[in-house]
Amino acid sequence: MIPSKMDSLMSETDNCADDYIVSLDRISKTFLTGIRVLQEVSASIRRGEVVAIAGPSGSGKSTLLRCLNGLESIDGGTIIIDGIQLTDSRKSRTRIRKRIGMGFELFNLFPNMTVLENINLAQRLTYGKSKKEATDTTMALLEKIGIDKKNNCYPSELSGGQQQWVTIARALALAPKIMLFDDACSVLAPEIIREVPNVMKSLAGDAMTMIVATHEMGFARKVSDRMIFMEGGRIIGEGPTEEFFNEPGKNGCSNSRAGCCNDHTRFIESDTFQDPGRFLRKTMRW
Amino acid sequence: MRPLTKKVKFRLDIVKFLMVIVATAGLICYCGSRTAYNWQWYRVPTYIVSFESGKPVPGLLLKGLWITVQITSLSLIVTIILGGIAALFRLSDSWSARIIARIYVELIRNTPLLVQLFFIYFVLSPVLNISRFFSAVLALSLFEGAYASEIFRAGIVSIHKSQWEAAFSLGFSRVHTYRWVILPQAVRRILPPLTSQVISLLKDSALVSTIAIYDLAMQGQAIVAETYLTFEIWFVVAFIYLVIALILSFCVHYMEQRFKVET
Numbered sequence: 001m002i003p004s005k006m007d008s009l010m011s012e013t014d015n016c017a018d019d020y021i022v023s024l025d026r027i028s029k030t031f032l033t034g035i036r037v038l039q040e041v042s043a044s045i046r047r048g049e050v051v052a053i054a055g056p057s058g059s060g061k062s063t064l065l066r067c068l069n070g071l072e073s074i075d076g077g078t079i080i081i082d083g084i085q086l087t088d089s090r091k092s093r094t095r096i097r098k099r100i101g102m103g104f105e106l107f108n109l110f111p112n113m114t115v116l117e118n119i120n121l122a123q124r125l126t127y128g129k130s131k132k133e134a135t136d137t138t139m140a141l142l143e144k145i146g147i148d149k150k151n152n153c154y155p156s157e158l159s160g161g162q163q164q165w166v167t168i169a170r171a172l173a174l175a176p177k178i179m180l181f182d183d184a185c186s187v188l189a190p191e192i193i194r195e196v197p198n199v200m201k202s203l204a205g206d207a208m209t210m211i212v213a214t215h216e217m218g219f220a221r222k223v224s225d226r227m228i229f230m231e232g233g234r235i236i237g238e239g240p241t242e243e244f245f246n247e248p249g250k251n252g253c254s255n256s257r258a259g260c261c262n263d264h265t266r267f268i269e270s271d272t273f274q275d276p277g278r279f280l281r282k283t284m285r286w
Numbered sequence: 287m288r289p290l291t292k293k294v295k296f297r298l299d300i301v302k303f304l305m306v307i308v309a310t311a312g313l314i315c316y317c318g319s320r321t322a323y324n325w326q327w328y329r330v331p332t333y334i335v336s337f338e339s340g341k342p343v344p345g346l347l348l349k350g351l352w353i354t355v356q357i358t359s360l361s362l363i364v365t366i367i368l369g370g371i372a373a374l375f376r377l378s379d380s381w382s383a384r385i386i387a388r389i390y391v392e393l394i395r396n397t398p399l400l401v402q403l404f405f406i407y408f409v410l411s412p413v414l415n416i417s418r419f420f421s422a423v424l425a426l427s428l429f430e431g432a433y434a435s436e437i438f439r440a441g442i443v444s445i446h447k448s449q450w451e452a453a454f455s456l457g458f459s460r461v462h463t464y465r466w467v468i469l470p471q472a473v474r475r476i477l478p479p480l481t482s483q484v485i486s487l488l489k490d491s492a493l494v495s496t497i498a499i500y501d502l503a504m505q506g507q508a509i510v511a512e513t514y515l516t517f518e519i520w521f522v523v524a525f526i527y528l529v530i531a532l533i534l535s536f537c538v539h540y541m542e543q544r545f546k547v548e549t
Contacts, residue, residue: 071451090459097457108452112470121466126457167452174456 020044021178021209022068027077029063037063039233040077047177048207052214052224052241060233061213065180068211069093069100082177098126101171103181107163109155109170115142116151119170126174134173141169145195164192181212221245323517330518333509347519350505351526357422357501358488364427365487369434376439387435394432399493402429407497422494430487437483441476442468474545481538485531492527502526 022045029038037060045051053061066072068079070086070093079086081096109118116138123134142148145165147158155163171179214220220227221241228238290298318325333345344352375387394402403425411421445468453463495504506523510516 066451069455071454094457094459097455100455102452102455104448104452106446106448108448110449110452110467110471112467122456122458125459125462125466170456 019046021047021082022211023078023080024064025078025080027064027067027074027079029067029072029074037233038067038074041230041233041235042077043228043235043238045209045211047209050210050212050223050225051228052212052220052226053228053230054214054217054220055230056215059230061215061230062182064230065102065182065211065213068178068180069097069102094126098174099177101168101174101176101179103164103168103171103179107155107160107167109163109166111155114152114154115147115158115166118155118166119173122170123173137173138169141173145169161192168192176208178209178211181210181214183213183215325518326515327518329513329515330522333505333519334522346505346509347502347522347526350500350502351530353500354488354491354502355530357419357426357494357499358491360423361426361430361487361491362484364423365430365434365483368427368431369438372431372435373438373442376435377442391432391435394429399425399429399490400496403493403497418497418499422491422497422499426487426491426494429490430483433483433486434480437476437479438472440479441472444475445471470545474542477538477542477545481535484534484538488531488534489527 022043024041024043026040026042027038028036028040030036041060041064053064055061063072067074068081068086073088082099084092084095084099086092086096109115110121113121116135119138119141120131120134123129123137124131129137139148139151142151145168147162147165150158150162155166158166168179210223212220212223224241226238227241227244229236331345333347335345335348336343372387372390375383376391378384403422406416406425406428407418407421410416411418416424449467449471450463453467458467491501492503494501495507498504500508502523506519510519513519
């Protein structure tokens with residue numbers, strides 16, 4: 001990269017570093033099969049914000065999340081996380097991954113290790129903590145989420161909810177600034193997601209930014225401050241969650257529709273959401 | 287007709303089993319008696335172990351067995367190293383590493399071991415100054431390594447992608463992910479097919495007799511040539527291979543239990 005260009009990028013990064021923890025500028029990605037899964041997606045997310053990315057299956061919301069921490073590469077555009085630009089270099093990827101925790105659709109614990117080892121290992125490998133330091137952090141976390149007695153159990157011996165908590169605890173043990181939840185609603189109760197910032201705050205005293213990909217509107221409403229709607233690899237709208245749900249009449253969304261949103265109706269399955277693009281254009285007037 | 291009770295079914299099953307065993311044993315005895323072969327089992331023990339002034343001295347067959355064990359265990363170590371490297375090459379991001387591993391596996395798997403053994407012994411070893419013994423070890427490990435690499439690769443690929451993603455998202459490097467997450471889980475799936483491969487290695491090691499290494503098979507051949515105890519010696523040799531292979535199976539079975547992971 002040319003130095004002057006680099007400088008301008010750096011200063012730009014510094015300017016927005018305080019407000020925006022995530023800045024996406026026209027990122028695009030095409031799968032090998034030729035599907036354009038992300039098309040010029042731009043978005044900014046403030047520190048401490050909880051953002052829900054909603055959209056039907058195949059809208060690219062999962063891929064967008066996976067691009068943020070470098071699990072998928074992008075073909076074009078820039079991703080800047082906490083002032084660091086994500087490039088192909090291993091170093092930038094590792095730095096960004098230290099700042100981002102991820103809660104997965106499947107629980108994804110390592111089945112060959114106990115709960116304690118699962119949570120310790122990342123701290124020891126990524127931050128080089130000693131065994132004692134790591135264990136202290138882990139036990140404090142497990143106590144917070146109320147499963148400290150299970151520390152020597154294997155993941156298969158835990159219930160689904162406990163496994164999900166351990167996955168989150170494993171990410172939180174690295175003190176990330178951002179948590180990503182991919183298709184969280186299929187496995188997570190909204191209460192758990194709501195609890196995550198509290199657990200984090202009591203541990204690190206830090207505000208946590210969260211990005212949740214989901215296709216359940218009721219879930220998105222319960223957890224998020226702001227919503228981003230995606231369809232066909234594009235962002236087709238965004239706005240504060242309350243505004244969207246609380247003024248249904250104003251936006252042309254009938255009460256029955258708002259009702260079905262409350263009942264955890266699946267975004268893709270309900271009649272209203274057969275064509276989310278049209279629905280949103282009608283309801284949100286952008 | 288009334289359905290049979292469990293107990294009756296089990297008894298019937300035992301009877302069928304005994305009938306098969308008796309029939310097989312009868313067939314062997316019948317053939318043995320009809321061949322008019324002069325069985326001289328009493329001459330065999332001296333080839334296994336003999337006594338000189340009260341002290342046991344290993345016979346020719348045991349000496350051969352020792353060579354077989356040496357060749358097999360050395361080859362096993364090299365096989366695992368070669369197979370591991372080839373599997374990692376096949377799974378790497380580098381195009382050239384993948385193609386090299388691919389060529390190695392296809393070339394070795396699709397040519398006879400005997401030809402490879404002759405090639406290494408008659409063509410390479412005089413040039414590179416490799417001893418007869420190590421030519422044999424090299425040929426066997428190259429051959430079995432190709433198969434082992436496919437076993438390793440299958441085991442590694444069978445671990446769900448989500449495990450990689452979880453590890454990467456926690457900031458693990460590739461090496462760390464292999465070391466702590468993937469390999470410990472893959473081992474359990476690799477062990478059963480690898481056992482078959484090790485047993486193949488043991489039996490394939492008999493081929494080294496063709497380059498005049500006095501392993502178990504070669505000793506057997508030499509004794510037969512000298513004494514004409516064809517059936518007795520070959521039966522004993524086969525039995526020894528069987529025992530060693532069974533011991534191997536049990537060892538691996540024990541290891542499998544140890545590496546067991548609940549998922």
